[in-house]
Amino acid sequence: MIDLILVQIFILVSLAMIAAIICNLAKIPSVVGEILIGIAISNVAIGGVTLFSTLQLGDVDSSEVLAVLSELGIIFLLFTAGLMTPFHELKKVGIIAFLAACGGVLVSVTLGYFAMLSLGFSSMQSLFLGVALGSTSVGISARVMEQLGVLTTTEARVIIGAAIIDDVIGLILLAIISGIAGGGDINIIDTAVVGILAVAFVLVSMFICTLITRFRHTDYCKGVVAKPRKKTLLSPLPFALIICFGLSALATSLSLAAIIGAFLAGMMFAEFRDIWPSEEKFNSLKEFLVPFFFLYIGINVDLSSLGAGNAWMIAPILIIIAVVGKVVGCGLGAWKLGKKSATIVGIGMIPRGEVTIIIAALGLSINVLTDAQYGSLVAVVIVIAVLAPFLVSMAFKRKDKFGMKPMKFKE
Amino acid sequence: MIDLILVQIFILVSLAMIAAIICNLAKIPSVVGEILIGIAISNVAIGGVTLFSTLQLGDVDSSEVLAVLSELGIIFLLFTAGLMTPFHELKKVGIIAFLAACGGVLVSVTLGYFAMLSLGFSSMQSLFLGVALGSTSVGISARVMEQLGVLTTTEARVIIGAAIIDDVIGLILLAIISGIAGGGDINIIDTAVVGILAVAFVLVSMFICTLITRFRHTDYCKGVVAKPRKKTLLSPLPFALIICFGLSALATSLSLAAIIGAFLAGMMFAEFRDIWPSEEKFNSLKEFLVPFFFLYIGINVDLSSLGAGNAWMIAPILIIIAVVGKVVGCGLGAWKLGKKSATIVGIGMIPRGEVTIIIAALGLSINVLTDAQYGSLVAVVIVIAVLAPFLVSMAFKRKDKFGMKPMKFKE
Numbered sequence: 001m002i003d004l005i006l007v008q009i010f011i012l013v014s015l016a017m018i019a020a021i022i023c024n025l026a027k028i029p030s031v032v033g034e035i036l037i038g039i040a041i042s043n044v045a046i047g048g049v050t051l052f053s054t055l056q057l058g059d060v061d062s063s064e065v066l067a068v069l070s071e072l073g074i075i076f077l078l079f080t081a082g083l084m085t086p087f088h089e090l091k092k093v094g095i096i097a098f099l100a101a102c103g104g105v106l107v108s109v110t111l112g113y114f115a116m117l118s119l120g121f122s123s124m125q126s127l128f129l130g131v132a133l134g135s136t137s138v139g140i141s142a143r144v145m146e147q148l149g150v151l152t153t154t155e156a157r158v159i160i161g162a163a164i165i166d167d168v169i170g171l172i173l174l175a176i177i178s179g180i181a182g183g184g185d186i187n188i189i190d191t192a193v194v195g196i197l198a199v200a201f202v203l204v205s206m207f208i209c210t211l212i213t214r215f216r217h218t219d220y221c222k223g224v225v226a227k228p229r230k231k232t233l234l235s236p237l238p239f240a241l242i243i244c245f246g247l248s249a250l251a252t253s254l255s256l257a258a259i260i261g262a263f264l265a266g267m268m269f270a271e272f273r274d275i276w277p278s279e280e281k282f283n284s285l286k287e288f289l290v291p292f293f294f295l296y297i298g299i300n301v302d303l304s305s306l307g308a309g310n311a312w313m314i315a316p317i318l319i320i321i322a323v324v325g326k327v328v329g330c331g332l333g334a335w336k337l338g339k340k341s342a343t344i345v346g347i348g349m350i351p352r353g354e355v356t357i358i359i360a361a362l363g364l365s366i367n368v369l370t371d372a373q374y375g376s377l378v379a380v381v382i383v384i385a386v387l388a389p390f391l392v393s394m395a396f397k398r399k400d401k402f403g404m405k406p407m408k409f410k411e
Numbered sequence: 412m413i414d415l416i417l418v419q420i421f422i423l424v425s426l427a428m429i430a431a432i433i434c435n436l437a438k439i440p441s442v443v444g445e446i447l448i449g450i451a452i453s454n455v456a457i458g459g460v461t462l463f464s465t466l467q468l469g470d471v472d473s474s475e476v477l478a479v480l481s482e483l484g485i486i487f488l489l490f491t492a493g494l495m496t497p498f499h500e501l502k503k504v505g506i507i508a509f510l511a512a513c514g515g516v517l518v519s520v521t522l523g524y525f526a527m528l529s530l531g532f533s534s535m536q537s538l539f540l541g542v543a544l545g546s547t548s549v550g551i552s553a554r555v556m557e558q559l560g561v562l563t564t565t566e567a568r569v570i571i572g573a574a575i576i577d578d579v580i581g582l583i584l585l586a587i588i589s590g591i592a593g594g595g596d597i598n599i600i601d602t603a604v605v606g607i608l609a610v611a612f613v614l615v616s617m618f619i620c621t622l623i624t625r626f627r628h629t630d631y632c633k634g635v636v637a638k639p640r641k642k643t644l645l646s647p648l649p650f651a652l653i654i655c656f657g658l659s660a661l662a663t664s665l666s667l668a669a670i671i672g673a674f675l676a677g678m679m680f681a682e683f684r685d686i687w688p689s690e691e692k693f694n695s696l697k698e699f700l701v702p703f704f705f706l707y708i709g710i711n712v713d714l715s716s717l718g719a720g721n722a723w724m725i726a727p728i729l730i731i732i733a734v735v736g737k738v739v740g741c742g743l744g745a746w747k748l749g750k751k752s753a754t755i756v757g758i759g760m761i762p763r764g765e766v767t768i769i770i771a772a773l774g775l776s777i778n779v780l781t782d783a784q785y786g787s788l789v790a791v792v793i794v795i796a797v798l799a800p801f802l803v804s805m806a807f808k809r810k811d812k813f814g815m816k817p818m819k820f821k822e
Contacts (some may be wrong), residue, residue, distance in 0.1 A: 003663035004484075006477055010656035017649040065479045068416055075417075237698050238428040245421035252414035281695040287648050290697060 005065055010053075012066075012138020018289035029144045029389035031294050036386065038298015041169070052299055054139050064376050070296035072250070073257060073289030074139050076282050078259040079244045081142050082162055083279045084151040086238070088211035090161055090267065091302060094153060097161030100333035104162070104349050105169050107329030109134045111321050119314065124180075127364040131177050132377050133322050135170030137353025138163035139259065139293065144392045153343050153356065155396070158334055159348035160263065167199045170355045174255075177359060197254050205247065205264040209271075216271040240278045242271055257354070297353075301382050315379040323387075326350045340399055347395040351388040386403050416476055422462075423477075426452070427702035428451045440555045440800035442705050447797065449709015463710055476590050481707035484700030485550050487693050490655045490672040491573055493677020494690045495562040498620035500574055501678065504565060506688060507574030511744035515760050516545045516580050518740030522732050530725065535591075538782065539774040543788050544733050546581030548764025550670065550704065551575035553797060556759070566752050566807070569745055570759035571674065578668050579609045581766045585666075588770060608665050616658065622684075627682040649682055668765070676680040708764075710720050712793050725783070726790040733791050734798075737761045751810055758806040762799040763792050781795045789807070 019033030042052040090097075111128030113367065138160060145156045175191040244265040251261030326383055327346035334345040360377035363369035369377075453463040484555065501508075516818035523541030549571060556567045559810040578612030586602040655676040662672030680689055738757035774780035780788075 002661065003669075006482070006656060006660040006663055006669055009483075010653065010660045013649065013652050013656055017653060020649065065476055067475045068479075070418070072420075238424065238431065238693055239422050241699060242421065242428060245417060246425055249414065249421045253415055258414075260416055281698075284648055284692040284695050285699060288652060301502075316494040 007067075008066075012292065012295055013288075016295060018036050020291070029393050030291075030391045031140055031143050034291050034294035034369045035298040038295040039301045039382070042299040043301065043303045047081070065293065066296055066299070069289055070293040073286065073291070074259055075244065075262040076285045077142055077146065077290050077293075078238075078262040079266040080279050080282045080286060081146065081151055082263040082268075083270050083273060083282075084266055085157055085160065085263075086273075087206065087213055087267050090157055091160045093161055096334050096336055097158045098165055098333075100158055100330040100345050100349065101162040101165035101169060103328075103333030104136065104326045104330035105166060105173070106136045107332075108322065108325030109173075112318070115317060115321055116314075117318070121373075122303070124368050125363075125370075127180075127213070128177065128359060128368050128374060129318065129377070130171050132356045132359040132363070133318065133325060133380070134173055135352065135355035136163050136166045136326065136349045137351050137355065138166075138349075138355070139353065139406040140351040140388050141348045141392050143290065144293070144389050148259055148393060148396050150396050153396075154337060155169065155344040155348065156347050158337065160339075162330065162333075162345070162349060163261055164202060166265065166349070167260055168202060169356075171195065171198050171255055174355065174359065178362065194255060198256050200252050201251065201256065202260070202264070205261075205268075207288070209264070209267055212268055213271050236269075236272075236278045237281045238263075240281075243268060248253050297385060301378070313376075315376040315383070318376050318380045322352060323350055324342065324382060335408070344395045346400060347388075347391045347399040348392060350384060352384055356381050419477075420480075423703065423706055424699075427706060431511065432435075433703070440804050441702075442551055442554050442800045443797055445702050446709040448530060449706040449707070450712045450714065450793070454712065454714045454801075463664065472486060476712070477703065477707055480700055481704040484697065484702070484704040485670055486655065486659050486673040487593055488550070488553055489673040490651075490677040491693045491697060492562055492643055492688050493674040493679075494681050494693075496568055496571065496674075496678055498617065498678050501568055502570055504569045507578055508546045508569045509744075511569055511741040511756050512573040512576035512580060512759065514739075514744030515547065515737045515757070516577060516584070516711035518743075519736030520545045521728070522736050525627070526728060526732055530728070532784075535779050536683075536781075538591070539588065539770060539779050540696065540729065540788070542584050543767045543770040543774070543790070544729065544736060545584055546573050546763065547737065547760045548762050549577075549760075550764065551714060551762040551799050552759045552803050554705070555703065555800050556807070558738065559804060559807050561807050564807075566755040566759065567754050568789075569748065569752075572730075572797050573741065573744075573756070573760060574593045575613060575671055575674065577669055577760070579606070579613060579765075582606070582666055584611050585766065585770065586633050589773065604718060605666060611669050611707035612665050612667065613664065613671070613675070616672075616679075620675070620678055623679055624682050635660075647689045648692045653677075654679060661759040685720075703722075708796060712789075724787075726787040727796070729787050729791045730794050731777055733788035733795060734761055754762065755806045755810060757804045758799075761795060761802060763764040767792050 015037050016034055019037045020030040023030040023033040040051075042050055044050060109130040112133040113126045115131045116126035121129070134167065141159055141163075142151075145151050145159070150156050171196040172191065175194040179191060244262050247261035248258040249261070251264075252258045270342040275280065326349040327343065329346070330349040331342040331346035334342040336342075337345065356377055360374050364371070364374040426448050427445055430448045431441040434441040434444040447787035451462075453461055455461060521542040524537045527537035527540045532540070537559050545756075552570055552574075556562050556570070561567050583606040586605045590602060595605040658676040659669040660672070662675075663669045683747065684690065737760040738754065740757070741760040742753040742757035745753040747753075748756065767788055771780065771785050775782070775785040
């Protein structure tokens with residue numbers, strides 16, 4: 001069993017490296033190459049057999065292992081994004097991030113709903129399609145911003161802050177729409193509980209961050225904790241890992257994305273970056289594991305499901321709505337940053353992910369959505385996954401090119 | 412599924428950290444704590460339920476995930492051990508390592524065989540018990556030596572070199588004994604093929620190491636490869652990972668331990684340590700993953716299997732043979748290093764592992780070994796796993812204490 005998984009890891013690491021080299025030469029974000037290679041190995045069949053199915057030799061189902069490796073990768077990525085974002089810096093952009101998140105969800109869902117109604121779909125179908133387009137998935141943007149080295153810019157902080165709020169909103173929308181799907185009636189209490197718990201988790205984490213920040217600047221901390229020692233019992237890494245996994249697990253148990261917990265955990269360590277330099281330590285963990293996440297996104301794409309019905313008919317419309325909804329909605333929310341920065345925030349919020357797929361699958365399972373509509377939503381996620389890295393990368397580079405250095409807060 | 416695995420990883424990382432802190436305070440090797448905690452969580456039942464079975468909530472079988480994480484840990488550990496061992500240094504101790512490996516296997520198997528015969532067991536039973544005691548498992552020693560910072564001493568190099576040869580011998584013994592178990596006749600050709608392939612793999616890898624070493628000292632390499640560049644296409648880590656996983660997978664496909672491949676891969680990079688400093692990069696990968704290996708050793712221990720028959724009767728005898736066999740056998744083989752160093756080598760070769768368990772299980776499955784004999788062999792592996800780290804650590808420290816600095820090759 002182990003033997004075969006080692007072979008798979010070898011092949012996947014090799015493919016990721018090839019993708020990275022090609023993307024590097026072509027000057028495109030390596031995420032694109034990793035996703036495309038993932039799609040290729042699970043969809044391009046030679047003699048009816050794909051490379052990925054060949055890898056799944058015999059009875060070995062390694063998809064669970066792959067899922068875990070990819071999840072670890074994205075958790076470590078968001079943890080280090082958190083390390084780059086001290087809480088007092090995030091607080092400064094809090095209102096803008098909140099407005100951007102609300103704007104993005106509102107415009108995407110409304111636009112989607114009415115566009116679909118106007119195409120003649122039922123109001124229920126239109127609602128599902130609209131809500132499915134509502135939630136951002138921040139992994140792709142986080143990776144591109146990390147590779148561009150812009151994680152400490154205002155725009156990046158607004159994007160990540162908004163993505164957290166977006167995830168909470170998405171969770172509440174999911175609860176509501178599950179309620180509608182379930183019995184026609186929304187169970188207001190359940191929905192409220194889900195929402196309150198999620199909000200409480202984020203707020204309590206942020207409160208802890210405030211306490212940590214205050215503690216960091218007390219004389220006690222400066223005198224005792226920050227004092228360089230000859231011998232420490234342990235390196236900071238295990239401690240960071242525990243907090244990171246603890247909050248990630250807690251976030252998932254509240255139906256939030258694990259990466260929200262990882263980001264909040266990273267933020268708690270951000271104040272201690274000077275005395276516990278842990279982001280260096282996470283670099284090789286990321287370098288090894290992050291490519292699995294994007295390969296896995298690609299591997300999970302089933303291109304044949306797109307062929308069902310006339311998916312190609314509405315997919316382009318949905319893609320345009322998905323892009324315009326976030327650029328306009330988040331852009332308006334972040335307008336205070338200026339036109340160029342607001343556009344960057346909007347573009348950074350374009351990527352869609354699990355929530356879209358979950359709502360699409362839910363809609364299909366209760367016969368609200370047709371196969372074609374389901375396929376179209378999957379197509380939105382795929383096309384945007386390949387498109388978004390370019391857009392995000394271009395948006396940041398363009399701003400840079402025009403002589404406007406990314407704004408940096410004083411650290 | 413992911414949620415539960417994140418909870419498990421959180422708990423396991425936390426437990427490993429607690430074990431490390433306690434062991435650090437008690438000044439014992441942290442490996443001991445990790446193994447004992449592993450044993451505890453899978454064997455100590457409260458109300459009939461162990462912590463580990465509680466973690467395996469619902470239908471989630473995460474043992475595969477844990478197995479992979481632990482395997483990744485030990486692979487990275489042996490890769491960095493390889494990085495510390497340039498081939499031209501290993502070559503210097505090659506003969507001694509070879510003699511130590513042969514001596515250790517020979518004395519352990521012979522001693523085991525005749526001791527068991529004298530207890531009145533059949534010659535077949537005695538053969539299985541003897542052969543099961545033959546093979547070293549180097550993971551525990553490697554970890555202790557790494558934490559003591561003695562991986563570059565002559566003794567450590569002899570131990571690891573001998574462990575590689577030991578694994579090849581163990582493989583051949585396993586083939587022979589499977590042949591005996593299978594039909595009574597040994598299939599000489601199959602056994603020869605298994606042995607030749609394993610030897611060829613090690614020799615070809617070492618030949619490549621020689622070529623790399625030569626290339627490293629050519630003017631071309633000094634002028635082109637070693638020249639510092641402003642921009643490289645990729646960091647050395649992905650490249651190192653590919654070679655590491657490639658050789659590990661190749662080793663397992665030849666029935667050798669994956670760590671043999673990982674060590675050889677590390678050795679190939681050892682010559683380039685100055686220009687591609689990759690061991691730093693592996694540090695956090697190790698720090699995160701290695702504890703899983705030793706926790707997993709403990710988790711796989713089923714203490715209840717020891718109760719079968721009168722396992723406790725012969726277990727102490729087998730443990731003594733296992734210890735004496737390696738200390739005397741390997742010690743004699745490494746006699747040229749002097750008495751103290753030879754003893755260290757012998758002690759470093761004491762740990763037993765998978766091969767012992769595999770042969771024990773084989774013997775049980777074909778009704779050669781009784782439940783009690785099988786349980787005794789399992790007990791040998793467990794007791795030695797807890798005992799060996801102390802012995803290895805003490806042996807190296809004792810030498811140090813008596814004013815004899817570990818011999819170091821000039822680097």
